[in-house]
Amino acid sequence: MAVMTYLQAIAAGLRQAMQSDPSVIVLGEDVGVYGGAFKVTKGLLDEFGPSRVVDTPISEAGIVGAAIGASLVGLRPVAEMQFADFIATAFNQIINVAATSAYRGGGCVPIVIRAPCGAGTHGGPFHSQSIEAFFFHTPGLKIVIPAIPSDAKGLLLSSIADPNPVIYLEHKALYRSQQGEVEDGLTFVPLGKAAVRRSGTDLTVVTYGMMVHRCLEAADAAAAQGVQAEVLDLRTLLPLDLETIAASVSRTSRVLIVHEDRLRGGVGAEIAAYLSEHLFTSLDAPILRIGAPDIPVPYAPALEGAYLPDVARILEAMLRVARW
Amino acid sequence: MADPLVIAHAQLTTQDLEALYRYMILQRLAEDRVVKLYQSGAIVGACFTGYGHEAIAVGAAYALGPDDVASTLHRDLGARLVLGMPLGYYFANFLGRTGSPSRGREGNLHIGGLGPRILLHTDFIGATIPVAAGVALGFTVRREPRVAMALFGEGTLASGEFHEGANLAAVLRLPVVLVCWNNQFAYSTPLAREVAGPIVERMAGYGMPACSVDGNDVLAVYAAAKDAVDRARRGDGPSFVECRTMRMRGHSEADDAFYVPKPLLDEWRRRDPVERFEQHLVERHVFGADRLRSIRETALADVDAAQAWAEASPPPDPAELSERVYCEERPWP
Numbered sequence: 001m002a003v004m005t006y007l008q009a010i011a012a013g014l015r016q017a018m019q020s021d022p023s024v025i026v027l028g029e030d031v032g033v034y035g036g037a038f039k040v041t042k043g044l045l046d047e048f049g050p051s052r053v054v055d056t057p058i059s060e061a062g063i064v065g066a067a068i069g070a071s072l073v074g075l076r077p078v079a080e081m082q083f084a085d086f087i088a089t090a091f092n093q094i095i096n097v098a099a100t101s102a103y104r105g106g107g108c109v110p111i112v113i114r115a116p117c118g119a120g121t122h123g124g125p126f127h128s129q130s131i132e133a134f135f136f137h138t139p140g141l142k143i144v145i146p147a148i149p150s151d152a153k154g155l156l157l158s159s160i161a162d163p164n165p166v167i168y169l170e171h172k173a174l175y176r177s178q179q180g181e182v183e184d185g186l187t188f189v190p191l192g193k194a195a196v197r198r199s200g201t202d203l204t205v206v207t208y209g210m211m212v213h214r215c216l217e218a219a220d221a222a223a224a225q226g227v228q229a230e231v232l233d234l235r236t237l238l239p240l241d242l243e244t245i246a247a248s249v250s251r252t253s254r255v256l257i258v259h260e261d262r263l264r265g266g267v268g269a270e271i272a273a274y275l276s277e278h279l280f281t282s283l284d285a286p287i288l289r290i291g292a293p294d295i296p297v298p299y300a301p302a303l304e305g306a307y308l309p310d311v312a313r314i315l316e317a318m319l320r321v322a323r324w
Numbered sequence: 325m326a327d328p329l330v331i332a333h334a335q336l337t338t339q340d341l342e343a344l345y346r347y348m349i350l351q352r353l354a355e356d357r358v359v360k361l362y363q364s365g366a367i368v369g370a371c372f373t374g375y376g377h378e379a380i381a382v383g384a385a386y387a388l389g390p391d392d393v394a395s396t397l398h399r400d401l402g403a404r405l406v407l408g409m410p411l412g413y414y415f416a417n418f419l420g421r422t423g424s425p426s427r428g429r430e431g432n433l434h435i436g437g438l439g440p441r442i443l444l445h446t447d448f449i450g451a452t453i454p455v456a457a458g459v460a461l462g463f464t465v466r467r468e469p470r471v472a473m474a475l476f477g478e479g480t481l482a483s484g485e486f487h488e489g490a491n492l493a494a495v496l497r498l499p500v501v502l503v504c505w506n507n508q509f510a511y512s513t514p515l516a517r518e519v520a521g522p523i524v525e526r527m528a529g530y531g532m533p534a535c536s537v538d539g540n541d542v543l544a545v546y547a548a549a550k551d552a553v554d555r556a557r558r559g560d561g562p563s564f565v566e567c568r569t570m571r572m573r574g575h576s577e578a579d580d581a582f583y584v585p586k587p588l589l590d591e592w593r594r595r596d597p598v599e600r601f602e603q604h605l606v607e608r609h610v611f612g613a614d615r616l617r618s619i620r621e622t623a624l625a626d627v628d629a630a631q632a633w634a635e636a637s638p639p640p641d642p643a644e645l646s647e648r649v650y651c652e653e654r655p656w657p
Contacts, residue, residue: 052465067458102651106437
């Protein structure tokens with residue numbers, strides 16, 4: 001057990017996987033000599049050599065395509081998108097090649113695509129996006145997004161172990177801001193299982209990624225006003241842990257869904273639709289959602305701050321749902 | 325420069341020549357049959373053929389070693405046969421039967437990945453090139469002396485993914501062989517509107533050896549492909565082989581190809597790769613006409629048997645609809 005940052009936990013998971021299995025390779029832009037734009041892959045080149053830590057051209061479709069090809073002949077590639085936003089140029093490889101392979105009888109594609117995502121670091125429209133909704137609609141993919149260091153490691157190892165293409169979203173704003181205890185060795189956090197970060201009886205807050213922390217902060221403030229919120233960290237978006245969500249909402253009968261991604265067509269919309277279809281009679285209040293407005297991610301701190309859901313908005317919504 | 329036929333002959337035995345002919349005639353006869361099935365209404369989806377491409381599909385794939393891998397497209401049936409695909413899969417896939425590895429989820433030549441040697445078909449031309457590069461990357465990581473070949477049409481050269489894959493293969497010096505069938509048309513778009521400049525010359529930009537051969541001459545294709553496969557296996561990186569040919573039918577059987585000038589088709593019909601190889605074998609006294617006829621009859625019987633096998637395999641049960649969207653196998657580590 002060691003205390004490490006979210007970033008160090010990802011790095012530890014990668015190193016552990018590469019030490020355990022020579023079929024795990026890393027490829028991407030600047031991942032070798034430079035150690036990655038955020039230094040997640042720092043030191044891997046020295047430890048594992050250039051055949052397993054592959055610096056590539058700026059070529060996301062090439063990177064993902066190569067990962068797919070290598071996986072088809074027995075490797076477990078971990079491809080890095082330098083920023084999650086760049087994944088759009090690899091869309092065809094992910095949606096049409098990797099995601100359909102199993103269904104079409106083309107073989108398993110055990111690849112992990114690491115994608116540093118999210119706003120809050122002043123990256124502007126092309127270095128700040130939440131990309132999960134683009135892929136959430138696609139059968140054949142899995143999507144994970146850890147919020148704390150131990151999950152960052154355990155979900156990465158489970159993603160590498162999974163026989164399917166996994167998009168592993170790591171939030172840039174959490175890289176160095178989150179610290180926590182992380183177990184040594186090959187520790188797995190199962191895919192498709194949400195975690196209860198805070199127990200409560202008055203409402204269920206369904207969230208993931210960076211918003212987990214803002215929701216926990218808002219939940220503490222709500223508790224001071226006598227409202228006990230249960231906060232669920234989804235951890236995996238695909239497959240979605242509807243069972244855990246439904247179990248919690250059945251108990252609290254009120255729900256607030258919070259994500260950093262835009263509201264329209266987002267993951268929260270699917271959860272809200274599911275709950276209204278299956279738990280309508282258990283609900284004592286309308287399902288509320290908080291997310292970013294339907295605009296590109298802006299750069300200037302005043303705009304970016306207004307774009308991101310903040311603790312005050314979340315708190316206000318928590319109280320509104322609880323007191324409906 | 326020596327005659328490519330002479331070079332090829334130096335490397336090929338009589339058994340090899342017979343095998344080349346057998347695969348070519350098998351592709352031709354199987355496609356004849358599939359067109360008939362399509363015209364009879366037995367095939368519900370699109371029908372693509374590779375008439376005129378037999379020498380490329382067979383000659384290129386025949387240059388691969390027993391552990392090499394290829395990515396093929398809809399005109400490359402012969403390559404799949406060379407690499408060991410049972411012909412029954414071809415008919416089962418067109419007919420949407422469970423005998424095919426795609427089990428009715430896919431039509432025409434999208435037969436799925438077949439064991440370790442034939443990669444899954446992807447419709448998005450260009451997308452297969454980075455995947456082939458990745459297969460080759462996998463070989464180099466494991467230090468296995470294996471080669472990945474991709475077959476594709478000249479229309480692919482306009483797609484971005486082709487260039488990403490070719491560039492990646494070149495900078496990493498991967499054991500990749502790119503075999504381009506230049507059949508003059510991408511659907512209705514003629515070559516001059518698809519590709520700017522001579523095809524082989526653009527590969528110089530990647531520092532990649534490239535050559536252009538008569539794609540209707542199976543021995544010329546084989547010789548060029550073998551050269552490229554050997555170079556890749558030696559560790560000298562990727563190569564590109566342009567095989568000049570003509571698409572002898574429409575893009576699919578639904579396309580009457582009114583836009584293709586008749587004289588162009590007539591000219592290429594005189595260069596039919598199957599007939600030319602037959603003539604070559606007879607003229608050089610490799611086989612007599614009787615032997616060719618008997619190979620052809622055996623191939624026809626194989627087509628009959630493959631069709632019957634496919635027709636006997638059941639259509640998929642709708643209960644399978646949502647199965648196998650995800651893989652459960654391949655545990656780790």
